[in-house]
Amino acid sequence: MPNPTAAMIVIGDEILSGRTRDSNAHHLAGRLAIQGIDLREVRFIGDDRATIIATVQELSAQRDHVFTSGGIGPTHDDITADCVAEAMGASIDVRDDARAVLQAYYDARGTEMNGARLRMARIPGEATLIDNPVSAAPGFSLGNVHVMAGVPRIFEAMLDGLLRRVEGGRQVTSRSFLLDRGEGDIADILRQLAGDHPDVSIGSYPAWTGAGYQVAVVVRSAEAGDLDAVATKLREAFPEARE
Amino acid sequence: MPNPTAAMIVIGDEILSGRTRDSNAHHLAGRLAIQGIDLREVRFIGDDRATIIATVQELSAQRDHVFTSGGIGPTHDDITADCVAEAMGASIDVRDDARAVLQAYYDARGTEMNGARLRMARIPGEATLIDNPVSAAPGFSLGNVHVMAGVPRIFEAMLDGLLRRVEGGRQVTSRSFLLDRGEGDIADILRQLAGDHPDVSIGSYPAWTGAGYQVAVVVRSAEAGDLDAVATKLREAFPEARE
Numbered sequence: 001m002p003n004p005t006a007a008m009i010v011i012g013d014e015i016l017s018g019r020t021r022d023s024n025a026h027h028l029a030g031r032l033a034i035q036g037i038d039l040r041e042v043r044f045i046g047d048d049r050a051t052i053i054a055t056v057q058e059l060s061a062q063r064d065h066v067f068t069s070g071g072i073g074p075t076h077d078d079i080t081a082d083c084v085a086e087a088m089g090a091s092i093d094v095r096d097d098a099r100a101v102l103q104a105y106y107d108a109r110g111t112e113m114n115g116a117r118l119r120m121a122r123i124p125g126e127a128t129l130i131d132n133p134v135s136a137a138p139g140f141s142l143g144n145v146h147v148m149a150g151v152p153r154i155f156e157a158m159l160d161g162l163l164r165r166v167e168g169g170r171q172v173t174s175r176s177f178l179l180d181r182g183e184g185d186i187a188d189i190l191r192q193l194a195g196d197h198p199d200v201s202i203g204s205y206p207a208w209t210g211a212g213y214q215v216a217v218v219v220r221s222a223e224a225g226d227l228d229a230v231a232t233k234l235r236e237a238f239p240e241a242r243e
Numbered sequence: 244m245p246n247p248t249a250a251m252i253v254i255g256d257e258i259l260s261g262r263t264r265d266s267n268a269h270h271l272a273g274r275l276a277i278q279g280i281d282l283r284e285v286r287f288i289g290d291d292r293a294t295i296i297a298t299v300q301e302l303s304a305q306r307d308h309v310f311t312s313g314g315i316g317p318t319h320d321d322i323t324a325d326c327v328a329e330a331m332g333a334s335i336d337v338r339d340d341a342r343a344v345l346q347a348y349y350d351a352r353g354t355e356m357n358g359a360r361l362r363m364a365r366i367p368g369e370a371t372l373i374d375n376p377v378s379a380a381p382g383f384s385l386g387n388v389h390v391m392a393g394v395p396r397i398f399e400a401m402l403d404g405l406l407r408r409v410e411g412g413r414q415v416t417s418r419s420f421l422l423d424r425g426e427g428d429i430a431d432i433l434r435q436l437a438g439d440h441p442d443v444s445i446g447s448y449p450a451w452t453g454a455g456y457q458v459a460v461v462v463r464s465a466e467a468g469d470l471d472a473v474a475t476k477l478r479e480a481f482p483e484a485r486e
Contacts, residue, residue: 012446013444013446013463014446014448014461015272015285016272016282016283016284016285017272017276017282017415017417017463018269018272018273018274018275018276018282019417019446019448019461020448021266021269022268022269023264025265025287026261026264026265029258029259029260029261030261031261032261033260033261038259039259039260039261040259040288040289041259041286041287041288041289041294042258042259042285042286042287043284043285043286043287044268044284044285044286045283045284046283046284047446051284073426073447073449074426074427074430075426075429075430075433075434075447076430076433076434076437076438076445077437077445077446077447111425111427114427114428114430114431115431116426116427116428116430116431116434117427117430119430120427134451135451151449151450151451153451172260174260174262182354183316183317183318183359184317184354184357184359184360184363185357185359186318187317187318187319187357187359187360187362188357188358188359190318190319191318191319191359194319194320195319201256202319202320203255203256203257203262203290203320204316204318204320205257205262205263206316206394207394208377208378208394208396218257218262220256220260
């Protein structure tokens with residue numbers, strides 16, 4: 001059975017304006033790779049209602065899972081929860097369980113629960129809450145869409161909990177070979193290997209060290225036997241490679 | 244006249260697998276903001292022919308500019324140039340001017356020009372070359388699609404040259420106000436300001452410092468007068484804000 005597939009939507013004008021550098025996509029990519037879920041696409045989009053709705057609808061129809069990051073706070077530009085509800089044809093309102101979580105958090109800190117904060121308890125009726133151990137305001141899973149916060153520490157904590165209940169696939173393992181050469185020297189051999197082993201993804205990533213060119217050849221597969229076969233051929237072709 | 248719009252496509256399995264963290268999207272976002280070009284969307288996609296072609300066609304029809312990063316080296320997984328040509332209905336082959344640039348670079352280094360390296364001279368006939376002052380192999384602009392390398396040092400050098408010939412718009416300026424408060428305290432005021440000033444983008448970005456919550460309120464607009472009006476109201480509402 002093929003591995004589950006996923007897409008991510010990073011939501012926020014601050015990412016597209018260059019103010020903030022997203023780190024959640026890279027974090028999610030690494031976590032999904034370990035879990036055997038194939039991340040096929042990431043999109044950064046702005047805080048625009050029509051764009052969020054259309055993107056959620058398109059990607060949730062194409063992939064087994066959609067992960068979103070950003071736009072679930074108390075302010076006017078936090079529109080993700082309502083947009084995801086609309087995209088999925090669900091109703092959304094303040095939900096008692098989410099309100100109770102927030103109320104307990106604010107009570108413990110002597111913070112007033114006002115209307116803005118209460119917006120963070122807006123959760124679609126049929127959604128499952130995603131726990132937020134950092135600042136209480138929960139994310140949620142609605143169908144195959146998992147809605148999480150943009151602040152990296154909160155995103156990562158939410159994802160920890162969420163991934164415990166998302167079924168993974170076969171983990172793709174990888175081996176990496178470092179060579180002190182230019183990519184152009186090894187391209188023919190890699191092309192032949194890639195043709196002979198369609199189940200193995202063979203990537204080559206050049207870098208310039210200051211002293212000369214290096215290239216990392218990374219082979220990836222969920223099939224351990226195929227991966228080993230390619231690794232053996234690479235070792236024969238490039239005995240000097242550092243693994 | 245509204246500012247030109249742009250989208251970016253970051254191409255490479257290594258990004259989606261979590262091996263490599265992209266930095267080109269953030270770099271491009273900052274550069275386009277300065278130039279007055281509105282970055283509306285970024286997509287990370289894999290080294291897949293059909294996906295690259297479909298994504299280029301979709302985004303080049305929607306935006307004034309599309310910037311791509313990755314997949315223009317000498318190896319079998321470098322398929323961006325051919326895919327962009329196909330997406331735009333252009334033919335592609337080794338081009339004499341690109342070959343001459345590469346040949347001079349390799350001659351100066353005593354490196355052999357082989358078939359793999361010659362692939363980097365494959366450029367659509369009607370494209371304009373994008374200079375690569377780092378490692379010679381050029382990028383190109385075909386229609387409104389600008390094809391650049393993935394290695395950040397090369398991407399950034401190519402972009403420097405490219406942006407000199409891309410017409411910008413009015414630069415969006417921003418002012419930022421830092422407050423030692425939670426977002427929930429200031430949400431009502433921000434919502435009202437956002438309603439009163441539709442030409443000004445008002446974002447609020449919470450952070451946890453260890454000692455307490457902070458929030459940065461960032462106001463952005465290409466209309467200096469509107470921006471100043473909002474900034475004045477923010478100063479009145481939050482005299483303690485640090486700009």
